[in-house]
Amino acid sequence: xxxxxxxxxxxxxxxxxxxxxxxxxxxxxxxxxxxxxxxxxxxxxxxxxxxxxxxxxxxxxxxxxxxxxxxxxxxxxxxxxxxxxxxxxxxxxxxxxxxxxxxxxxxxxxxxxxxxxxxxxxxxxxxxxxxxxxxxxxxxxxxxxxxxxxxxxxxxxxxxxxxxxxxxxxxxxxxxxxxxxxxxxxxxxxxxxxxxxxxxxxxxxxxxxxxxxxxxxxxxxxxxxxxxxxxxxxxxx
Numbered sequence: 001x002x003x004x005x006x007x008x009x010x011x012x013x014x015x016x017x018x019x020x021x022x023x024x025x026x027x028x029x030x031x032x033x034x035x036x037x038x039x040x041x042x043x044x045x046x047x048x049x050x051x052x053x054x055x056x057x058x059x060x061x062x063x064x065x066x067x068x069x070x071x072x073x074x075x076x077x078x079x080x081x082x083x084x085x086x087x088x089x090x091x092x093x094x095x096x097x098x099x100x101x102x103x104x105x106x107x108x109x110x111x112x113x114x115x116x117x118x119x120x121x122x123x124x125x126x127x128x129x130x131x132x133x134x135x136x137x138x139x140x141x142x143x144x145x146x147x148x149x150x151x152x153x154x155x156x157x158x159x160x161x162x163x164x165x166x167x168x169x170x171x172x173x174x175x176x177x178x179x180x181x182x183x184x185x186x187x188x189x190x191x192x193x194x195x196x197x198x199x200x201x202x203x204x205x206x207x208x209x210x211x212x213x214x215x216x217x218x219x220x221x222x223x224x225x226x227x228x229x230x231x232x233x234x235x236x237x
Contacts, residue, residue, distance in 0.1 A: 003048035006041060008032045008064060009082060010056050014107060018051055021112045035059050039067055046073045049119055051103075054083035054094060062097045069098035072194065072205050078119040082107065132156045133224045140186070141204075142175040143168050150202075152178070157221055159191065159205045167196045174204065180220050187213050 005027045007018040012033065019029045027048065032038055035056045042050075042064070050068060052061035059067065061081050068074040081094045084105040091102060103115055132154040139162055141148045150164030160178070168174065172193045177186040189210070195203035209217065 002026055002028045004028045004030060004045070006030050006032070006038065006047045006050045008035050008038045008051070008056070009053040010035070011053070014053070014082065017107055017109065017112065021109055022116065025113070025116055035064065038064055042068050042071050042074050044073070047077050049078045049080065049116070050074065051080045051082060054081045054085060054090065062093055065094065065097040065099050080115060080119070132161070133221060138179040140177040141168065143172050153201065155221060157218060159203065162202050162204055164200055164202070167200050167202050168193050170194070170196050176204065176206065178217070180217070187217050189213055
């Protein structure tokens, strides 16, 4: 499935150029000319890269950058601010809001293409972080001093899809103990219930793990992420 980019600019010519360049790079572009439509998308959809016009009607590119950085889905998404304002204060304000890169108008295809190539490392990192591996293994969730045993259906570097005998309310903070093998102690951390689905399934976004725990889960998952998709793996009984 092609990566998706979000482009928000009230200039149709700019939007057309972005669609042409990113389309040639193999990306689908969700293009918005009304910035008020962007916040809802940033909250519910993960994008490989986002391009915001710096000076739009509210919310402008600065405000959208802040919103993206506060969103669980796009906290680490590369953000390109499109600007015709090269003054130092505008640049400083943009980077403070969470922008990754600036691109000054008028935009040309060559400059935009080079910048998209420069973001590929960050895009690939994010793609791996969110890519799910089908994996069935034990997990224990603790919420308000009550423990709930479950099983993962899939895992990414960023979260888990868990099935249990019952679900916890959306928004609940949980302590997570993830058993990657029978021989080792569980990876421990904290997360938030982001989705509750039929079949007693819960989508859990992991909070940043301690360095040692993060290294363990990355060492385990990255070889699986780099493989072609396979059927769900059962790691523990």
